[in-house]
Amino acid sequence: MGMSQVTRQIKDSLDGMPVHVRQLAEMFRKHGQKQQRNTGRVDDLDATDVPEALRDGWKKDSWHTPDRVVGTGKSNRPYPAEYLDADYIEQHIRRFDGGATRFYKQDSLGKYGPGNAGTTFVFPTSEIDSIIESAGGNRERLGEMLGLGKDFFEPGTTIVRADFSYDEIAGGNLRMPRGNEGGANAQWIPGGYLPEGIPEAVFTVNPSSTGANPSVGGTWGQFSEFTP
Template identity: 35%
Template sequence: MKKSLMYLWLLVLLGASSWSCKDDDKTPESYKLEDSWLPGWTSQKVLDIAKGQRPDPSVYLDQKYIVYHLGEFANGAAYLVTKKALDDYGRDTLGYPDNTQFVMPKSEMDALLAKTNKDISKIEKELGIPAGSWTGKEMVKIEIQDPKALRLRMPSGNEMGANSLWLPGGQLPTGYPEAVINKIPKGKYTETPL
């Protein structure tokens, strides 16, 4: 009972702009993925399971880590896409046919764009995108103000957008946080050219 009340309390805090509590002498800022695996689980054990059969992250990750991780998206989410993809597939609903879209916290995206000065080759390196994939392409930033309204969740690795570089735990190979939301209807996102 006490544990479930703690989780409820953490969920309530997701609406707050900052964390100001301690839990078991461990502040939320110190939650690290390497300390959050449930007994018997490792990143490699999840990766050894075939895509499409991987369990929900709540099976192998501590709930406090999941709550804290998703709290990083409280001020919005964002991702980059080629303008051509938007032109080809339309703008009425964005995302993959399996009703998913990978995103990162808007604040992290803004910091990344400032750090790289919007240089595509540097952006590719920061995000772990194979070099040259976006060279010469017009890129667009998609921002989602309220990702929680689109079922913000930890990626399971079963999503269409999960490739061979996907890692369990909600982090890109380069360390940036990521999550998944449902497809994004028109009016729920803004599009900004880089």
């Protein structure tokens, strides 16, 4: 069976899935169409639940596996361009053309501000509503899907949703997470996806962004209270 048949079958099988999953399949299909590449497919990636697209975008004979990248430890992890194909990175960042979204606990936002040591992890605004919908109103499930922890959206906690425009995130050097960021936790894996296949990126957030008082907002970002 040819590669085009395989990618077509994968795409067709996901037609009934949420938007963010279908978009992941479409990205994989486009990678399969590339005729000239500086990478080879890597089938032995050993991180848990690595998205299929990552297997096709991993540079052959680079860092070998995501586990090796993770294992170098915070502050030592290499730049994504060292182990990811340039086209893969470009396609991933383009998913944020419609802006980026982030969730904060209001207490933490008021105390520490919108970034962790100047950077913040974000999700594509164009896909976040379908991701929320796929959680089916289950707060714990949504927290786990977004890598925030199952108790993040617990009742009684005031949650703030921040939506950043494309100009804001582009001006903040939107990029693939390296895993050295202050907000990178134990769920972080290389490739710009959470273990459940939800895309993420990071950017350098403007210190004037604020959501401590959602009714005021800031010079960057639109902040509003959020209830799952």
